[in-house]
Amino acid sequence: MENTIAEEKMILIAKDKDRKKGGLRTMPFFIVNMAFERVASxxxxxxxxxxxxxxYRLETENGSTILFLWSAMSNGLSIFGAFLSDSFMGRYLVISLGSFCSLLGMILLWLTAMIPQLQPPPCDRFTDTCSSATADRMAVLFFSFGLISIGAGCIRPCSIAFSADQLHNEENPNNESVLQSFFNWYYAAKGLSTIIAFTVIVYIQDNLSWKVGFAVPAILMFLSALMFLVGSSQYVKVKASSSLFTGFVQVVVQEQKAQSISQ
Incomplete structure (x- = not known):
């Protein structure tokens, strides 16, 4: 009897702590995380x-193919990120993982512009010949692209769902005004970050150098990850549910049982 009462008290304390978390006060943390990641990537x-x-002295066709695959991988990995958050890790851990991967990828990309040994050797002035990048140097570049894609695939599908977890209120489920205020700010920040990415960041790359042009996104991604982690103690962290594959297998098994019974 005493154990039951103690367990009930623990549950009530946990629920009381959850009520004190989330809400509009957490909005700046994940909006800044989303906006800075978008500007950077x-x-x-x-x-x-x-x-x-x-x-890297790549031909136009090869460069176009690389960028197409990079964009496709960034968008396609969103499915993997959503599955990972819903079935295994939860949205908070997946966004944290994505922020770390994006930051690491952008730092690595910045290093390709900073370190000459990561690029093709300079052209021979006497023979006027230029050699292309070796496989190991291209591997570093591709690895940075892959890390950035993993980060985008983890952050983008989970960002708005994670924010909905913070604004969900069981005591007041019809809080339309709060949700409307959040979505207004969210999509305004999303649009503004896209404009900044296509103007300010491009201007820096065109008029300064690749070193500065890649350093700025890396710094923004660092601030994005830092801002998200700073608000960690205030978040409502919903645990992952059972695996989607488990539910799919259960449905198939039940259908087979039903067919065997009908026969």
Whole structure:
């Protein structure tokens, strides 16, 4: 009897703590995380073709293929990120993982512009010949692209769902005004971050250098990850549910049982 009462008290204390978490006060943390990640990742795309052609001496066809695969992987991994958050890790851990991967990828991309040994050797002035990048140097570049894609695939599908977890209120389920205020700010920040990525970041790359043009997105991604982690203690962290594959297998088994019974 005493154990039952103690367990009930623990449950009530846990629920009381959850009520004190979430809400509009957490809105700046994940909106900044989303906006800065978008500025950082989107700002790399417009001029990346020129970087591949001028610094890595790739042909236009090869550069276009690489950028197409990079974009496709970033969008396709959103399915993996959503599955990972819903079935195994939860949205908070997946967004944290994505922020770390994006930051690491952008730092690695910045290093390709900073360290000459990561790019093709300089052209021979006497023979006027230029050699392309070796396989190991291209591997570093591709690895940075892959990390950025993993980060985008983890952050983008979970960001708005994670924010909905913070604004869900069991005592007041019809809080339309709060949700409307959040979505207004969310999509305004989303649109503004895209504009900044395609203007300010591109301008920096065009008029300063690749070193500065890649350093700025890396710094923004660092601030994005830092801002998200700063608000960790205030978040409502919904645990992952059972695996989607488990539910699918259960449905198939039940259908087979029903068919065997009908026969």
């Amino acid at each position: 989107y700002g790399l795309m417009p001029n990346m073709m020129f970087y591949l052609m001028n610094n």
